[in-house]
Amino acid sequence: MSILKKSIIASAALALPLAVSANSKLEKMMKDPSQWVQQSGDYAGHRYSSLDQINKSNVSSLKVAWTFSTGVLRGHEGGPLVIGDTMYVHTAIPNIVYALDLNDNQRIIWKYNPVKGGKYPGGETMDRVISVMCCDNVNRGVNYHPNGTIVLHAADTSVIALDAKTGKEKWITTNLHAGTGKYGVSASTGSGQPFIIKDTVGVGCSGAEFGVRCNWTSYDIKNGKKLWRAYSMGPDKDMLVDPNKTTSMLKPIGKDSSLKTWPGDAWKIGGGSIWGFYGYDSKLNTLYYGTGNPSTWNPVVRPGDNKWSMTINARNPDNGMAKWLYQMTPYDEWDYDGVNEMILVDMKVKGKNRQALVHFDRNGFAYTMDRASGELLVAEKYDPAVNWATHVDMKTGRPQVVDRYSTAHQGEDVNTTNICPAALGTKDQQPAAYDRLSGLFMVPTNHVCMDYEPFKVDYVAGNAYVGATLSMYPAPGGTHLGNFIGWDADKGKIVWSNPEPFSVWSGAMATAGGITFYGTLEGYAKAVESKTGKELFSFKTPSGIIGNFMSYTHKGKQYVGILSGVGGWAGIGLAAGLTDPTAGLGAVGAYSALADHTALGGVLTVFALP
Amino acid sequence: MRKIQFNVLTLTLFLAVSFSAKAIPTPEAVEPAFDDDDNPTYIIKYGKGDRLKEDGTPLNLIQIKCKDQAVDMVSDDDLEACRADDSLVEMQYGWMDFATYKGWRAYHAECHVCHGPDAMGSTYAPSLMTSIQQGLSFDDWYAVIMNGRGEAEGAQKGNVMPAFGANTNVAPHVEDMYRYVKARADGKIRRGVRLPKLPKFKEVE
Numbered sequence: 129m130s131i132l133k134k135s136i137i138a139s140a141a142l143a144l145p146l147a148v149s150a151n152s153k154l155e156k157m158m159k160d161p162s163q164w165v166q167q168s169g170d171y172a173g174h175r176y177s178s179l180d181q182i183n184k185s186n187v188s189s190l191k192v193a194w195t196f197s198t199g200v201l202r203g204h205e206g207g208p209l210v211i212g213d214t215m216y217v218h219t220a221i222p223n224i225v226y227a228l229d230l231n232d233n234q235r236i237i238w239k240y241n242p243v244k245g246g247k248y249p250g251g252e253t254m255d256r257v258i259s260v261m262c263c264d265n266v267n268r269g270v271n272y273h274p275n276g277t278i279v280l281h282a283a284d285t286s287v288i289a290l291d292a293k294t295g296k297e298k299w300i301t302t303n304l305h306a307g308t309g310k311y312g313v314s315a316s317t318g319s320g321q322p323f324i325i326k327d328t329v330g331v332g333c334s335g336a337e338f339g340v341r342c343n344w345t346s347y348d349i350k351n352g353k354k355l356w357r358a359y360s361m362g363p364d365k366d367m368l369v370d371p372n373k374t375t376s377m378l379k380p381i382g383k384d385s386s387l388k389t390w391p392g393d394a395w396k397i398g399g400g401s402i403w404g405f406y407g408y409d410s411k412l413n414t415l416y417y418g419t420g421n422p423s424t425w426n427p428v429v430r431p432g433d434n435k436w437s438m439t440i441n442a443r444n445p446d447n448g449m450a451k452w453l454y455q456m457t458p459y460d461e462w463d464y465d466g467v468n469e470m471i472l473v474d475m476k477v478k479g480k481n482r483q484a485l486v487h488f489d490r491n492g493f494a495y496t497m498d499r500a501s502g503e504l505l506v507a508e509k510y511d512p513a514v515n516w517a518t519h520v521d522m523k524t525g526r527p528q529v530v531d532r533y534s535t536a537h538q539g540e541d542v543n544t545t546n547i548c549p550a551a552l553g554t555k556d557q558q559p560a561a562y563d564r565l566s567g568l569f570m571v572p573t574n575h576v577c578m579d580y581e582p583f584k585v586d587y588v589a590g591n592a593y594v595g596a597t598l599s600m601y602p603a604p605g606g607t608h609l610g611n612f613i614g615w616d617a618d619k620g621k622i623v624w625s626n627p628e629p630f631s632v633w634s635g636a637m638a639t640a641g642g643i644t645f646y647g648t649l650e651g652y653a654k655a656v657e658s659k660t661g662k663e664l665f666s667f668k669t670p671s672g673i674i675g676n677f678m679s680y681t682h683k684g685k686q687y688v689g690i691l692s693g694v695g696g697w698a699g700i701g702l703a704a705g706l707t708d709p710t711a712g713l714g715a716v717g718a719y720s721a722l723a724d725h726t727a728l729g730g731v732l733t734v735f736a737l738p
Numbered sequence: 739m740r741k742i743q744f745n746v747l748t749l750t751l752f753l754a755v756s757f758s759a760k761a762i763p764t765p766e767a768v769e770p771a772f773d774d775d776d777n778p779t780y781i782i783k784y785g786k787g788d789r790l791k792e793d794g795t796p797l798n799l800i801q802i803k804c805k806d807q808a809v810d811m812v813s814d815d816d817l818e819a820c821r822a823d824d825s826l827v828e829m830q831y832g833w834m835d836f837a838t839y840k841g842w843r844a845y846h847a848e849c850h851v852c853h854g855p856d857a858m859g860s861t862y863a864p865s866l867m868t869s870i871q872q873g874l875s876f877d878d879w880y881a882v883i884m885n886g887r888g889e890a891e892g893a894q895k896g897n898v899m900p901a902f903g904a905n906t907n908v909a910p911h912v913e914d915m916y917r918y919v920k921a922r923a924d925g926k927i928r929r930g931v932r933l934p935k936l937p938k939f940k941e942v943e
Contacts, residue, residue: 201862202861202862203861203862254898255888255889255898256900258897258898259886259898259899259900259901260900262851263851264861264862265862337851579930581843583843583847585847585907586906586907588904588905588906588907591902591904591905591907592848592851592907593907594847594848594851595847596847597842597846597847597850598846598855599846599855599856599929599930600855601930672861694861695861695862699860699861699862700850700851700852700854700855700860700861701854701855701860722861723859723861727861728861728862
């Protein structure tokens with residue numbers, strides 16, 4: 129045996145225990161409520177802080193402790209991290225990252241801007257990247273690896289590892305291609321968080337409105353070397369599935385499970401983007417993420433189930449192999465991306481203890497799955513307005529679609545009307561929280577319906593590829609566009625529901641103080657009692673809120689932080705108010721425009737008790 | 739490379755064949771029109787129940803007028819007055835020329851993703867209806883869509899209008915889209931208006 133081979137074996141043997149320790153170190157940090165070390169707070173996506181200094185008896189006296197302008201306009205999704213005494217704040221394009229010294233009046237320790245001379249590291253200009261970002265310049269935040277790295281997934285798909293202390297680049301690798309001319313690849317963009325597991329960082333991809341065939345790619349945190357890539361659709365080897373071992377609804381998926389469900393080569397521009405919030409279970413060693421819509425939005429050109437778009441993926445993060453898949457919306461006809469967050473909760477479901485995964489899908493159904501086996505346990509509507517399907521068949525897992533609301537059944541060039549929910553979904557990326565005290569899920573929702581007319585479009589690599597027109601309006605019987613609800617995931621029932629004038633587009637956070645925080649598009653930061661939904665606190669921040677709440681302590685005192693900065697998809701449809709579906713004069717003008725309430729501006733607001 | 743080219747061709751053929759099988763008939767032969775300065779114009783015809791849907795309901799509601807103005811452009815006081823007095827309100831049923839219709843659809847296929855439904859703007863892209871009201875000419879409209887517009891050309895910092903000159907879903911429809919947005923700007927088409935599927939219409943004697 130050569131010395132070289134020996135050293136490879138030795139380093140492989142060494143790598144294993146190291147990987148385990150990095151992982152457990154990060155999980156240990158997640159349990160420490162004084163820090164907020166990952167976008168979702170923890171791997172389980174609970175968005176729960178066990179701090180209780182701010183609680184239901186004193187939250188009404190909450191005050192602004194300090195604010196910080198990000199210097200960037202446009203939509204600010206995601207939220208800041210706190211590691212020790214340093215806070216990390218990200219922005220919309222150009223994706224600046226700030227490190228703030230909490231010990232020194234939030235002095236800027238370092239500022240990193242990936243755009244240099246007008247260009248992103250991947251070589252595309254910022255202008256080009258902005259022009260192919262569907263639905264605003266958002267970024268859903270940076271993440272932290274315990275080897276002292278802050279990872280940024282920039283809009284041009286570059287994955288950038290920064291030294292957490294100095295902001296110096298450790299390595300940069302450009303995941304995909306935001307430019308033009310590459311079939312099924314061009315116009316890929318990055319908006320989802322980079323996800324840290326052990327000594328790897330994984331990223332998804334955006335671009336289903338541009339005919340990108342999206343994928344999840346895992347990189348080595350030490351050097352940015354690519355480890356594996358799993359496509360959302362295509363041949364089995366591209367998707368990293370085992371026809372005999374990978375299951376769906378507890379049965380093996382079989383050979384060519386994806387290819388059989390697309391006409392011809394349509395899968396090569398099939399979409400299936402991944403840009404939400406993900407989950408990881410270290411005991412089961414399983415990564416959970418959802419895939420987005422098949423492209424185009426015109427279903428008539430792609431008859432079939434279009435697997436595995438709209439699918440919950442459970443994968444081994446070491447090699448990418450899929451353990452189980454569950455497709456929520458086979459043959460999407462409404463743009464109900466399956467990307468929303470995966471919340472992992474050990475709970476009783478129908479009297480039995482389960483390792484559950486709870487997922488509030490865009491399609492209006494809330495799913496409770498067994499996250500070890502992929503068994504479907506509960507699928508119920510979490511907005512009574514949902515009408516495109518009557519129910520989910522629990523034997524087959526398929527939604528029972530109503531012809532009247534099927535844009536494929538109604539056909540091309542036909543305007544299918546009064547579909548609920550709208551393409552925004554009953555919930556979009558705005559992540560829900562799990563309140564460990566009451567066992568309820570705190571869910572920010574949209575209450576919007578739509579007319580949808582699909583038609584033929586041409587695909588040109590690097591250009592938009594949408595193929596439907598739509599108009600949106602409030603669900604029947606009301607003028608409000610959103611609800612913030614308490615959800616029982618065992619019974620599949622709404623426990624309480626607070627109407628909001630606009631879609632609730634911010635991530636929620638529950639705390640041990642018995643309260644839950646969420647933000648509104650007009651810019652209100654609110655706190656409600658988690659058990660009842662009763663509003664206890666409200667403060668209008670400088671701009672509409674589409675960011676996610678977080679909490680931490682500094683010198684023993686609890687703080688709550690939120691990014692304002694209106695935008696995102698919500699900022700497109702709602703800016704001018706919505707159309708009046710009944711066309712009667714009585715309702716015209718009843719739906720106020722978001723533009724009358726708030727304007728652009730990225731600002732971090734941090735609250736504390738006086 | 740060769741294989742990929744073949745695939746593009748297959749897909750294109752597939753799309754082309756299916757499209758020609760389902761072309762939309764025009765309501766009547768209305769030639770796209772131009773004004774004295776060669777700007778494209780639209781034709782909106784308002785019917786009075788001379789054409790009905792199969793179920794007997796009138797034609798598409800294209801605009802609601804309150805005191806002779808588009809209802810989404812009147813003041814709050816006028817709106818109150820119209821709510822109180824039906825005689826101040828006129829419901830305009832009818833159809834638009836096919837070019838304007840195509841413009842509506844092309845607009846809502848691509849442009850509304852940033853510029854908002856009904857050409858009313860978003861949190862970060864201007865309302866094109868307002869831009870035309872404020873004097874955006876067809877020549878400028880054409881140039882900006884074809885070539886794009888960045889900070890160097892006067893766009894707000896951080897905002898970019900991409901170039902659509904190479905986009906076959908947009909470039910051929912520049913004139914038609916101008917017609918649609920001009921009709922919106924002139925208060926001729928209400929928000930959310932659609933041309934109903936035409937084969938379902940029948941002439942009434």
